[in-house]
Amino acid sequence: MSLLLQFAAYFAACSLALVQADKSVFEPADFDVAAALGNYGVNTSAIASLEISKEQSTESACLAACGTLTSVFGSHRVLAENTPAYNNFTGSFWSAQQEEVKPRCVFKPAKNTDVSVIVLLSRLTGCPFAARSGGHAAFAGASSSPGGITIWFKDLNEVTLNGDKSVASVEPGNVWGQVYKALEPYGLATLGGRASDIGVGGLTTGGGISYYSNEYGWVLDNVESFEVVTASGQIVTASETKYSDLYWALRGGGNNLGLVTKFNLYTIPSPMMRGGARIFTQDHFSDVLGAFVKVVHDAPRDPYAQYYIAFVSAKGANIASAELTYSKDVADPAIFKPFRSIPAVSDTTSSKTLIEQCDEINSLNPIGLREVYWTVAVQLNEEFANWAVDYFFSVLPQVSHVKGINPALIYQAVTEPMLKNMTKYGGNALGLDPAKGPVHLMHISCWWADTFDDKTIYKFVNDFWDTVIAKAKDMGIYNRWIYMNYASEFQDVIASYGDENKDRLQSVAGKYDPKAVYQTLQPGYFKLNRVPAVFPY
Known part of the structure; x- marks a missing residue:
C-alpha cells in the first residue's frame, strides 16, 4: 500500500474509533492488534515479524515503531533523537530528572485517533510509551519514556464550550493557564490547577486541589465525562451513566486505565x-x-x-x-x-x-x-x-x-x-x-x-x-x-486507597485492559500491580 493510500485509509477509518464495545466483554480474547491498526490505515506488513516476540529487543522494537509512526504521520509529528525539536522537547520539563530521560522518539498526535494508533503500535511491537500533558513531575519517567515513545499532547489543545456553557471540553495538551484564558471572556472557569503551567491530564486523574475546592470539591470531582483511548484503541466516553466503572476509576486512578483525550469539565463562574x-x-x-x-x-x-x-x-x-x-x-x-x-x-x-x-x-x-x-x-x-x-x-x-x-x-x-x-x-x-x-x-x-x-x-x-x-x-x-x-x-499510592478500592481499580482495569497494556507498556509510576521504586539509600 502506498503512503498516500495509507493516509487515505487512515482518515477514512477515524470514525470507526467511536464504535462502542460489547459491555460484557470489552476486548475479546482473540483481539487482533494488527487488524485493528489496519482499520486505521496503518500497514503492518513491514513490522509483522515483531509481533509479541520475546526475542525482540526493546531498542529494535522502538526503532520499528518510531519508523512506522514517521512513515504514517511524517517527521513533523515524530521528533527524532538529536534534532533541535527533540532537544527542545526534552529540555522543556519542569524538573531536571525528567529532562534527563531520552525517548527513542517523541510523537505529537493531532487527534484522538492518532492516540489509538500509538497504543496499538506499542502493543504490536512491544515498544513502551509514556504520555506528557504538562510534564510537571518531580521524578524521571513520569511522563517521558526512556528509550521508548513519549506521546506529547501539545497539539491536542482545544478548549470548547457546550451549548449552554455548562461544560468545557478540554484536551490534554493544555496547561491550566491556557484553559483559564480560553474561558475568561465568558466569565467562566473550571476547577483546575493553582499554577499556570501545571498540565490538565495528570492533575485531574490524580486529584486536583483548586482555588474553588472548598465550594465544589477537587478537580476530579467536577468531571462530567472523560473521552478515553482504551488498550484496544477504542475511544469511549465514560460518565456517571455510561462506562460508569471506568469513570469512577479515572477519578484518582492516574495513568492505569487509558489515555484521556478529552476532559469534559463542569464550568463555574469566575469573578475577580x-x-x-x-x-x-x-x-x-x-x-x-x-x-x-x-x-x-x-x-x-x-x-x-x-x-x-x-x-x-x-x-x-x-x-x-x-x-x-x-x-x-x-x-x-x-x-x-x-x-x-x-x-x-x-x-x-x-x-x-x-x-x-x-x-x-x-x-x-x-x-x-x-x-x-x-x-x-x-x-x-x-x-x-x-x-x-x-x-x-x-x-x-x-x-x-x-x-x-x-x-x-x-x-x-x-x-x-x-x-x-x-x-x-x-x-x-x-x-x-x-x-x-x-x-x-x-x-x-x-x-x-x-x-x-x-x-x-x-x-x-x-x-x-x-x-x-x-x-x-x-x-x-x-x-x-x-x-x-x-x-x-x-x-x-494505589495501596494507600485501601484494599477495597485497589481491588476495584484492578477489576476495572482487567475489564478494559485485559492484557495489562497500561501496566506493562506504559510503566510510569503509581501502578496498580507494581510496587513503587525501591528506596536505595
Missing part, C-alpha cells in the same frame, strides 16, 4: 478574587498554626476560602508564608481574621483575576532544577502540627550545605466540604472517608542544583517522614492515604 501571601516570622509560628487549624475547621461556614502554609528558611531566617486566597473579591473576609490578626512582615494580598493569581504562583516554581515531592497525611491536630514544624527546622541544618537547596514543608487540608464533595457522581477512587475529616495534608517540596546531591536529599526527606509517621502513629492520628499528585516515586 483576592489572593496573596502573608509572611510571618518564627516567633509567631504557634499563632499561625492555631490560625490554620481554626480556618480549616471553619471551612463549612465559608466555602470561598483556600489556603496553604509553606515553612521555609530564607536568608538565614525561618518563616511561614501563608498563601490566602478568596474566590470572591472581598478585601478582608471574616474567615481569615485569625491570620490577619497576627503581625506579618509582608502581605501581597490584592484583587486579581484567576489568571493573574495562577501566574503569580507559577513564577515561584522555576523549571530545570532537581526536584522532589513527598507527602504524608494525618488527622488534623494542632499539637502535632507544631511539633512537626519544630522538628523540620531542627533537622534542616543536615542539608544546608547542598548547593541550591530550597526545602519547604507545606501544610494544607482536605476539609470537610472537600470530603463531602468527593461523594458526588458516584464518588472517586481515593478512599478518603467523608466522616473522618478534616485531613491534614503535609508535603515536602524541595529543589537543589546537582545530581551529586540526590542521595543526600532523598535520604534526608525519607528519614524526616519516617520520624513524622512514627510520631503520628504514636498519637493515633496517622492516615495511610497518599495524595498521588504530591507523592514521591518511592510511595505506594
